[in-house]
Amino acid sequence: MMNGPALSVYNLTMHYGTRQGEVSAVDGVSFDLARGQSLGIVGESGCGKTSIAFSLMRLLPDNARIKDGYILINGRDIVAMDYDELLKVRWRRIAMVFQAAMNALNPVHKVGQQIIEAMDLHLGVMTTEESRERVAGLFDLVGLDPALMDRYPHEFSGGMRQRAVIAMALCCNPEIIIADEPTTALDVIVQDRILKRIRTLQIELNMAMIYISHDIAVIAEVSDRIAVMYAGRMAELADAMDVFKHPLHPYTYALLSAFPSIKGERRALMTLPGEPPDLLNPPDGCRFHPRCPYASDRCRAEQPPFEDLGNDHFVACWHPLAGTPSPSRPRQAAQGVF
Amino acid sequence: MDTQRELIEVQGLKKHFPVGGGLLKRANSFIHAVDGVDFTIPRGSSLGLVGESGCGKTTTGKLLSRLYEPTEGHILVNDETLGAVDLAELKGRQLKTFRRRVQMIFQDPYESLNPRRTIYDTVVEPLAVQHVGDPMERETRVAELLELVGLTPATSFMFRFPHELSGGQRQRVAIARALVIDPAFIVADEPTSMLDVSIRIGVMELMQDLAARFEVSYLYITHDLAVARYMCQEIAVMYLGKIVEQAETEELLANPLHPYTQALISAVPIPDPAMSRESIEIKGGVAQPIDPPHRCRFYDRCPIADTICHDQDHPPLEDKGNGHRVACYKV
Numbered sequence: 001m002m003n004g005p006a007l008s009v010y011n012l013t014m015h016y017g018t019r020q021g022e023v024s025a026v027d028g029v030s031f032d033l034a035r036g037q038s039l040g041i042v043g044e045s046g047c048g049k050t051s052i053a054f055s056l057m058r059l060l061p062d063n064a065r066i067k068d069g070y071i072l073i074n075g076r077d078i079v080a081m082d083y084d085e086l087l088k089v090r091w092r093r094i095a096m097v098f099q100a101a102m103n104a105l106n107p108v109h110k111v112g113q114q115i116i117e118a119m120d121l122h123l124g125v126m127t128t129e130e131s132r133e134r135v136a137g138l139f140d141l142v143g144l145d146p147a148l149m150d151r152y153p154h155e156f157s158g159g160m161r162q163r164a165v166i167a168m169a170l171c172c173n174p175e176i177i178i179a180d181e182p183t184t185a186l187d188v189i190v191q192d193r194i195l196k197r198i199r200t201l202q203i204e205l206n207m208a209m210i211y212i213s214h215d216i217a218v219i220a221e222v223s224d225r226i227a228v229m230y231a232g233r234m235a236e237l238a239d240a241m242d243v244f245k246h247p248l249h250p251y252t253y254a255l256l257s258a259f260p261s262i263k264g265e266r267r268a269l270m271t272l273p274g275e276p277p278d279l280l281n282p283p284d285g286c287r288f289h290p291r292c293p294y295a296s297d298r299c300r301a302e303q304p305p306f307e308d309l310g311n312d313h314f315v316a317c318w319h320p321l322a323g324t325p326s327p328s329r330p331r332q333a334a335q336g337v338f
Numbered sequence: 339m340d341t342q343r344e345l346i347e348v349q350g351l352k353k354h355f356p357v358g359g360g361l362l363k364r365a366n367s368f369i370h371a372v373d374g375v376d377f378t379i380p381r382g383s384s385l386g387l388v389g390e391s392g393c394g395k396t397t398t399g400k401l402l403s404r405l406y407e408p409t410e411g412h413i414l415v416n417d418e419t420l421g422a423v424d425l426a427e428l429k430g431r432q433l434k435t436f437r438r439r440v441q442m443i444f445q446d447p448y449e450s451l452n453p454r455r456t457i458y459d460t461v462v463e464p465l466a467v468q469h470v471g472d473p474m475e476r477e478t479r480v481a482e483l484l485e486l487v488g489l490t491p492a493t494s495f496m497f498r499f500p501h502e503l504s505g506g507q508r509q510r511v512a513i514a515r516a517l518v519i520d521p522a523f524i525v526a527d528e529p530t531s532m533l534d535v536s537i538r539i540g541v542m543e544l545m546q547d548l549a550a551r552f553e554v555s556y557l558y559i560t561h562d563l564a565v566a567r568y569m570c571q572e573i574a575v576m577y578l579g580k581i582v583e584q585a586e587t588e589e590l591l592a593n594p595l596h597p598y599t600q601a602l603i604s605a606v607p608i609p610d611p612a613m614s615r616e617s618i619e620i621k622g623g624v625a626q627p628i629d630p631p632h633r634c635r636f637y638d639r640c641p642i643a644d645t646i647c648h649d650q651d652h653p654p655l656e657d658k659g660n661g662h663r664v665a666c667y668k669v
Contacts, residue, residue, distance in 0.1 A: 010403065044534035157623055187390040187561065187624070192605035193619055217564075217607035240611045258539045259609045260564035262591050269568065271543060272536040275504050 004075065006176050006208035007033040007056070007094075012069035014048075014055050023279045025051040027232040028069075030306060031314075033176065038202055038209040040223030040240070042216050042255070044276060047229040049086065049212045050099070053178045056210070057096050058086055071175070091122045095174040097166050099181045104165050105153040112139075112149025115168045122172045138167040143197055159190035166198065170205075177202070177211045183218065195221055216259050228252045231277050231287040234306060238313040248309065248320040251288050286318065294319045344416060345381040345523060345555050346402070346547050350374050351411035351426075357628055370627040371397040373579035374411070376655065379523075384549065384556035386570030386587070388563055388602075390624050393576040395559045399525040402557055403442045404433060415439070417522050438468050439480040441516035445528040447508030457484070457511050458496040461496040464519045483514040487544060506537035511543065517548060527559045542569060563606055567591060575599045578635040581655055585662040595664045598636050634667070642668050 014026040026048045041049045054060050058069055058078055071078040073093055081089065085211045098104040106114055115138065116131045126134070136146035142163040153161060162182055169177055180200060183191040199222050202209045207220050211222050219226055219240075226243040228236045228251065236249040257270040274291040277283050286304050289295040298318050306316040353372040355569045359365025370578060372394045387395045400406045402413060404425060413425035417439055426438055441464070444450040451460055458480055463577050465476045484492035487510040500508055509529060526545065530538045546569065558569050566573050567587055574584040575598065583596040594600045597620070604618040620639045627635070634640070634647040646667050647653075655665040 044536060159623065188563075189390065189601060189605045189620065190623065193608070195607070198616070212399045215607070216535070217609035220609050221607045223611075244609075244611055255535060256609070258535045260568050261609050262564045262567055262606050263608050263613060263615070265612070266567065266588070269539045269542075271540045275506060275537065276534075328651060 005032040006035045006037075006073070007210075009033075009052075009056070010070050010072075011054060012052065012071065013067045014051055014060070015065050015067055016061075017063045017065065018280075021280050024282055025232050025279060026055065027282075028235050028306070029229075029232075030069075031227060031234065031237055033208050033210065035175070035201075035208055036206040038199075038211060038222055038224050040211045040213065040219035040226045041229060042213060042219045042226060043229030044214060046231075046276060047280065048232040049229050050180055051232075052229075053180050053210065053212055055180045056094060056178060057090060059096075065123075083303075084162065085123075091174065092172045093174055094176040094178065095169040095172065097162075097169045097177065097179040097182045099184065101131040104168075105161060107153050109152075110150050111153055111156065111164050115149075115164075115171050118168055119171050126207065134171070135167070138170055139164075141170065141201065143193070157190075158186050161192060162186065162194055163197070166194075166201075170201070173205075174207065176208045176210070178212070180212045181214070184213070184215075191218075198222060216255060217261070228255065230283060232279055233287055233316060234314070235288065235317070236313075236315045237306075238311070238315075240313065242313050248313065248315040249288075249291050250294055250316045250321060252318075253321055254291075286316070344378045345383075346557075347412075347414040348375060348377050348381040348402070349412040349414065350376060351398070351401060351413065352409045353394075353401055354408075354409045370443070370579045370630055372401060373627065375576075375581055376580065377574055377584060379555050379557065380656070381522075382549065382553040382555060383572070384558050384570045386566035387557060387559045387576060388436075388561065388566050388573055388574040389576035390561065390602075392578075392624050392626065394579040394627075395576050396527055398576070399442070399527050399557055399559050400549045402523075402623055403440050403525045404428070404436070405442070415523075434468075438464075438519050440517070441521040441524050443509075443512050443516050443524060443526040443529045446532055447505055447512055448500075448532070450512055451508055453500050456497045456499060457489075457503070460511060461515045461518055464515065466606075468519055470519060479518060480514075483518050484511075485602070486517075487511075487514045488540070489514070504537075506535055506541060509533060509541050513544065513548070516550070517554070520552065521554060523555045523557070525557045525559070528561070529558075530565060530651075531560065531562065538565075545569070549564045563591070563603060575602065578625070578630065580635050580652060580665060581663075582636065582665045583663065584655070586660070589660065589662055593662075595658065595662065595669045596666050597640050597642055597668075636666075643669060 012026055012029045015026055016023040029052060043049050055066060066079050072118045075090060112135045115135050119131055129213045135149050139146045139149055144160060144163050183194050213219050223240050226240050227234055230251050236252045243252060247256060254270060254272040260269060272291055277287055283290055285301050286299045289299040304318045306314055308314050351372055352374055354368040354370055357367045357369055375398060387398060389395050401408050408426045415425050416422045429655060441536030449570045461480045461483060461491060462476050481492040484495055489495040489510055530541050533541060560566050570587055573587050574581045577598050583599045592602050601618045601620045608615055620641060622639050632651045634652050637643050637647050653665045653667045655663045657663050
């Protein structure tokens, strides 16, 4: 059992019920996360990346329904668990670093006390000395001065709060950590420090990590594998280097080409026409087809399967781009029509 | 001032905000949000103002559009309709005329458009306020601008409300509103930072295209050096109310001289896992410039600081050749 993946998601489908109808936020998403591996999920707002994170934690709002699929942690399905079982898994096996560190901490309690509270709830009550020692250790781990644990959140800067939230996620030694845009609101120098700390901790503690961001440059820095989401579906999933060097999905290619960099040649950036679809009425077939330069009748009618084209490189596309990692596969679409 | 080329020349611009104080009590300390800034922007060119939150870049933008009163300093504008004037001294009717020439685009397209007004009402407002043309002409002009920013057909967008538009479309409306009275100069404050990647490039290209077509100059305020690289001919790096370095864009990125610029550039993540980068560590975080002591603003965090940096006032911005200006005693 311990040799399998840390997390296995199969055909996860999650809808939000709204007054206008069902929003198909996550649709048939499948992936495995190996132990000690870091997976970056990248995509634009509304593509379902945060919805996946909340599904994995079973922290969904009331109007959300997991319609199909399972989420296995150590071989046990989170979707089917009752509340008591869930409490044993949540935070102890899988923990989350939230997007808005400003709101993730309670302003009227001392930061250290909030972490102790989380530990008491999930690990059982410890003596004051024990738990304070543990918090001091956690503060040290994330690069905060342990003396700060008796301060209130408003006395912390944005970067310090984010570190405290990371410490809280680490407090029960989880096997899996989900980080949802943890550095988005931070300045670039602080972001750089936090990213480095997260990456070091993930490797040192041998945790599996899911790192969610809209910023492909950040994802490139922290991920072993990268998943690209579009309109609730996974478009591509492969090793980081493969995604960057041999993207197979036209959307991945467009995303990479639209991202400015301060290093290297000042290459022309490419525009992707149109806008992401309304998930109340997602388009038939491939959800990317209205914006795709290679779209054919088949793309408009049939949803492409999410398939491994060799080398653990998964893609959902009827016309994957040339440069396919597996040489056995015929080269299909032409280059650069964007 | 070179009357042919320079559109805007800023000299010793300062904005100090009082801290504390009140009706009966005078404030005795001040935040030096912008503290002696000099730069010029040539006609049809764009200057990127880059820095971390709280460095004074937005305040500088608001001073240039006279949304704030400068505490001190001059903003010289050389404009064919206005002639050469000092913006910092304009008042009343003159100031209103000047507003035809300077417009602003804000960061958040969800906040900067009035939700109760149609797109037409929003875009036509500058024309109405400035009494430009009659209603028929105004409508034609609005339609023309909406088409220009890619909201086609204009008639189908004119009478919609902001909530019916996506973020990218809203920002296009904001651009149309800024351009509708034919300004010479636009202050763009993080205009694309709220937009998704696939939408962002379109808006950036539109702004560049329109700048070239109408000879508009930009002051482009952003925290993102990569975006500045694509939008600006020149970049100025701000730190605690001072410009610490300014140079032509590629020169600044390839050859940063100020230790803060070096740290800033080294911290930007690269969208390529094959490229490694060496971060230059600097100590601490950004402080607030409340009554800053007379020494280099970067002294407390600087890895190469020396006694001269502590004993002398903040270093002047000096040209090190090719218009590459740096404010540092150690360079």
